[in-house]
Structure formats: structure tokens, C-alpha cells
Amino acid sequence: MGEALRVGLAGLGTVGAGVVRLLSDNAEPVAQRAGRPIHVVAASARDRTRDRGVDLDGIAWEDDATALAARDDVDVVAELVGGSDGPALTLARATLAAGKPLITANKAMLAHHGFELARSAEGAGVALRFEAAVAGGVPVIKGLREGMAANRIRHLFGILNGTCNFILSRMEAEGGGFADVLAEAQALGYAEADPGFDIDGVDAAHKLALLAALAFGTRPAFGDVEATGIRHVIAADIAEAAALGYRVRLVGVAEAATGGLFQRVHPHLVPLSHPLAHVAGSTNAVVAEGDQAGRLLFQGAGAGAGPTASAVVADLIDVARGQAGPVFALPADALAEATRADGAERRGRAYVRLTVQDRVGVLAEIAAAMRDAGVSIETLVQRGPATDEGGALVAIVTHDGPERCVAQALERLRGSQSLTDAPMWMPILA
Ligand SMILES: NC(=O)c1ccc[n+]([C@@H]2O[C@H](COP(=O)([O-])OP(=O)(O)OC[C@H]3O[C@@H](n4cnc5c(N)ncnc54)[C@H](OP(=O)(O)O)[C@@H]3O)[C@@H](O)[C@H]2O)c1
Numbered sequence: 001m002g003e004a005l006r007v008g009l010a011g012l013g014t015v016g017a018g019v020v021r022l023l024s025d026n027a028e029p030v031a032q033r034a035g036r037p038i039h040v041v042a043a044s045a046r047d048r049t050r051d052r053g054v055d056l057d058g059i060a061w062e063d064d065a066t067a068l069a070a071r072d073d074v075d076v077v078a079e080l081v082g083g084s085d086g087p088a089l090t091l092a093r094a095t096l097a098a099g100k101p102l103i104t105a106n107k108a109m110l111a112h113h114g115f116e117l118a119r120s121a122e123g124a125g126v127a128l129r130f131e132a133a134v135a136g137g138v139p140v141i142k143g144l145r146e147g148m149a150a151n152r153i154r155h156l157f158g159i160l161n162g163t164c165n166f167i168l169s170r171m172e173a174e175g176g177g178f179a180d181v182l183a184e185a186q187a188l189g190y191a192e193a194d195p196g197f198d199i200d201g202v203d204a205a206h207k208l209a210l211l212a213a214l215a216f217g218t219r220p221a222f223g224d225v226e227a228t229g230i231r232h233v234i235a236a237d238i239a240e241a242a243a244l245g246y247r248v249r250l251v252g253v254a255e256a257a258t259g260g261l262f263q264r265v266h267p268h269l270v271p272l273s274h275p276l277a278h279v280a281g282s283t284n285a286v287v288a289e290g291d292q293a294g295r296l297l298f299q300g301a302g303a304g305a306g307p308t309a310s311a312v313v314a315d316l317i318d319v320a321r322g323q324a325g326p327v328f329a330l331p332a333d334a335l336a337e338a339t340r341a342d343g344a345e346r347r348g349r350a351y352v353r354l355t356v357q358d359r360v361g362v363l364a365e366i367a368a369a370m371r372d373a374g375v376s377i378e379t380l381v382q383r384g385p386a387t388d389e390g391g392a393l394v395a396i397v398t399h400d401g402p403e404r405c406v407a408q409a410l411e412r413l414r415g416s417q418s419l420t421d422a423p424m425w426m427p428i429l430a
Contacts, residue, residue: 002036005320008068009059010091011080012045012052015105015132018305019078019312020054030313034320038313041073069094076101076319078312084108096120096128101324103315105132105308111206111222114213115335118327127324129315134207135160135284137307138300139314144214144288145329151290153215157253157429160207160265162282162302163198164230164250166190168267169280171238172247178233190282201227201250201265208252212263213328215288216256218338220328225252225263226343232424233267237353240381240395241269246351247277251429260339262346269351269428275299276429344404349378349428351397352406354413355421358384358392362418366394369416373409376401391420403427 009016023030023038031037043056044065062068065087068077077095079102081088088109095102096117104110110117110130121128131141135158144153159165163185170181182199185191197203205225213220230250241248246269254263270277275297279285284302289295301307328335356362363382370377376399384392398406410423 001031004037004039005034005316006039006041006073006075007316008071008074008077009040009043009080010065010068010077010088011082012043013080014305015308015312016043016045016078016080017052017054018309019080020052020056021305022309022313024055026313030317034317036320038316038320042068042071044068065091066094069098069100074100076103076316078316079104079106080312082106082108084112089113092117093120096124096126099124099126101127101129101319103129103312103319105130105312107133107203107206107210111209111220114210114220114328115332118332118335121327122332125324127315127319128327129318130210131315132308132311134210135286135298135300136162136302136304137310138284138286138298138302139311140211140286140298141214142314143296143298144211148288148290148293148296149329151292153288153290155255155289156211156215156286157251158211158286159249159276159279159284160204160252160286160302161198161201161250162284163191163195164201164204165279165284166282167199168230168233168238168248168250171233171235172242175235175239177235178231198229199231200229202229204250204252204265208254208263208265211252211286212254212261213335215254216261216338217328217330217334217336218261219335221263221338221340224261224338224340225265227265228267229265230267232422236383236393237351237424237426240353240393241351243381244269244379244397245272246270246428247272248426249276249279251276257341258345260341262341262343264343267426269426271429274429344402344407346403347400348403348430349398349400350403350406350425351395351428352410352423352425354394354396354419354423355391356394356418357420359418362392363394365416365418366396366413369409369412370396373412374401374405375409397428
């Protein structure tokens with residue numbers, strides 16, 4: 001067995017403490033597979049005195065995480081602090097500048113600075129690995145980068161945020177409203193006190209930007225991801241979807257389109273016959289379609305100490321074996337700067353929900369707006385009263401057509417006196 005790989009660990013929260021525990025619990029199989037033991041030799045967090053439920057004896061302490069990069073006894077740094085900038089980015093840059101490999105679980109940092117960091121890592125000839133950054137314990141990064149390396153990928157989509165999936169699954173099971181179920185998720189620890197990043201689709205957009213870079217050979221471009229979260233999904237949407245044979249899921253989609261790369265996170269209606277409809281609770285799932293491998297589904301626990309540490313340590317094992325290679329499947333300098341494709345040119349079926357005054361002529365007005373925009377209606381259901389004020393709910397499923405037409409129809413209706421609330425639409429996953 002070779003000499004130990006010496007790790008500098010920044011962050012001792014859920015993931016960092018999980019890594020310390022895993023390296024202790026599974027020391028033997030990890031060392032066998034890595035060809036050498038893996039030891040944490042130095043660590044950093046904000047509060048040195050906090051009990052983290054793991055044994056930190058013999059591990060040196062640094063108040064300033066950046067100092068880990070400069071230590072002579074550290075071979076590789078694991079950044080498990082989080083945040084797109086700040087101490088995580090300072091440490092990442094310092095580690096690569098020191099010519100040391102970097103492991104990170106930080107999707108926010110990579111979605112914003114992934115290209116710069118990939119160039120630094122490849123320039124220094126060291127590994128930058130981020131398996132834990134997307135879908136927790138599910139090896140989807142390796143799957144795309146290595147397993148699907150021989151394929152052209154045209155289409156990729158998935159459920160990338162466990163908090164949203166938990167909330168939508170709970171709304172479905174209990175018939176509860178969004179605000180109540182969010183409060184319950186926060187009480188159970190499934191949602192942060194400040195849940196904005198999750199429920200507004202930002203976290204899923206970070207992950208989608210990384211998956212798209214791997215799948216399409218482009219620089220990660222978080223700014224090109226259209227992100228709409230689940231705040232505006234109401235209990236009636238879930239009920240209508242169920243009545244029509246669908247479930248509501250927050251889905252990230254990336255696909256090669258005319259004019260560039262299309263990337264969007266948006267709540268979708270998913271047919272019950274689709275595997276993603278059965279991804280419940282905090283589970284994540286990614287589907288990638290390769291021209292040779294066909295459709296592959298990666299699914300499993302998207303978060304939590306064990307699954308995420310499993311991904312971090314798998315990356316450490318790669319480093320212990322001396323593996324480096326391109327960060328995003330292609331050498332960084334070969335990554336294209338993708339043009340953002342306009343989603344309006346996409347086609348598909350859509351669900352539209354309108355809350356309206358319960359009076360004569362409203363349905364005719366809606367039908368006219370749809371007709372004028374060129375939207376063909378497959379199903380229209382009106383139910384009332386849908387609101388405390390006695391309004392009615394109109395749920396429409398359209399035939400296959402350009403999304404642009406649905407957007408135009410909603411634009412026509414937006415200022416209407418007949419509507420009691422903003423209209424809401426969701427694509428239907430094919
Ligand atoms: N939790 C998951 O299931 C999961 C899944 C996938 C990816 N991730 C990613 O993994 C990373 C860590 O997440 P987490 O859930 O473990 O977060 P966390 O529980 O909040 O832990 C963050 C850790 O960073 C430390 N820290 C904060 N500022 C620091 C600084 N300036 N210098 C040194 N340490 C500092 C904190 O110290 P104190 O403990 O002293 O406050 C804490 O130990 C994030 O990028 C996250 O997106 C998490």
C-alpha cells in the first residue's frame with residue numbers, strides 16, 4: 001500500500017463531518033480501492049469549539065481555510081464550505097494556484113466560476129472534481145463525463161432539487177397548500193430557513209448549468225438558465241394534474257436547439273407513465289439521452305451526509321489513484337461559449353391555469369385569446385369556486401404546439417378584468 005493521501009478539509013458541516021465519519025467507518029475498503037489510505041490531516045470551520053459528533057483528534061486546525069492550501073502536509077483540498085464567492089472561491093483559487101487538486105461539493109461556485117477554475121486546474125495539471133455538487137450520492141457527473149464519453153448527447157433533464165421535490169410530493173399526498181407544506185418542510189429540516197435558492201429554482205439551475213457543460217461541451221453558463229421555481233404552484237394545480245394523469249415536478253431541461261443551447265428549470269406536468277413521476281420526496285434523478293447508449297436514468301439520494309460524503313470520497317479516491325483529466329469532459333480551452341437558445345421556439349403540450357371571475361363570457365374571452373394566439377385546446381376544465389372570493393379555476397391542456405403561442409395567449413389575458421390572479425403555465429414533459 002502506498003503513502004497516505006493527506007486531505008485538508010474546509011467545512012465541517014453536514015458534508016464535511018460526513019466525510020470525516022465515512023473515512024473512519026470505511027477506512028479499509030477506501031484504502032484498498034485507492035491503493036493507499038486517505039487521511040484528513042487539517043481542517044477549518046468557523047467555530048473551533050463546536051461538537052460535530054466526529055473524532056477530530058490528531059487533525060490540525062486552521063482558522064483561515066485558505067491556509068489549508070499552503071500547508072506542506074496537505075496533498076489535496078476538499079472545499080465543503082459553500083457559497084458562490086467568498087471563502088470557498090478564495091480557497092479554490094489558492095489550492096489550484098498551489099498546484100494541488102481540489103474536490104468540491106459547491107455547485108454555486110462552479111456554476112459561476114467553473115470555467116476559470118477548470119482552466120486553472122488543467123493548467124496546473126491537477127484534478128478538479130465535483131461529483132457531490134449534483135445529485136448528492138448519485139454518480140451522474142462520472143456517468144456523463146466518463147460513462148457517456150463516447151456519445152453525442154442531445155437532451156438531458158432531471159429532478160435536481162430535493163427540497164422542491166419533497167414539497168411537491170407532500171402537497172400531492174396531503175392536498176396541502178404551498179406555504180403550509182413549506183413550513184412543514186422547514187420544521188423537518190428538509191428546507192432552509194431562507195428557502196429562496198431552492199424554491200425559486202436557483203439551486204437546480206446551478207446544477208443544470210454543470211450537467212449541461214458536461215453533456216454539451218460548453219462552458220458552464222448559469223446566466224443562460226431560465227429559472228422558475230415552485231412558489232406559484234397551488235394545491236389546485238396538483239389536484240388538476242392528478243385528475244388528468246400527471247404529477248407536478250420541478251424539472252431542469254438542457255438541450256441542443258436551433259441557435260444554441262436551451263437551459264430551463266421550470267415546474268412541469270409529468271405523465272404518470274414517466275419514470276420522473278415516481279421520483280418522490282428528496283430523491284434526485286437525471287435522464288440523459290445519448291445517441292449510442294440511448295436513454296440512461298441516474299437516480300438516488302440527492303443530499304444528506306452519507307450520500308454526499310460518498311461522492312466526495314469517490315473523488316478523493318480518484319485523486320489518490322493519480323487521476324486528473326479534463327474537468328468538464330473536454331479540455332477547458334475547447335469548451336464552447338454556447339449561445340443561449342430561445343425557448344419560445346420549443347414545441348410541446350402545455351398546462352395553463354387561470355383563476356377567473358365566475359361570470360358569463362369569461363370562457364369565451366379565454367377561448368378567443370387562445371385562438372388568436374394560435375393555441376389549440378385539448379382539454380378545458382372549469383371548477384368553482386376556486387378562491388375565497390368565489391372565483392373559478394380554469395385548467396387547460398393544449399395540443400402540441402410552439403410555446404411561443406402559449407406565452408402570447410397569456411400575454412393577451414394578463415391585463416384582463418376577468419382574471420383574479422396572474423395566469424400560470426407549465427410545460428408537459430413528453
Ligand atoms: N448538505 C447536503 O446534503 C449537500 C448536498 C450536496 C452538496 N452540498 C454542498 O456542500 C457544501 C457544504 O454544504 P453543507 O450542507 O455541509 O453546509 P453546512 O452544514 O452549512 O456546513 C458549512 C461548513 O462550512 C463552514 N464554514 C463557513 N464559513 C467558513 C469559513 N469562512 N471558513 C471555514 N469554514 C467555514 C461552517 O463552519 P461552522 O460549522 O463552524 O459554522 C460549516 O462547518 C455546499 O457547497 C453545499 O451546496 C451539500
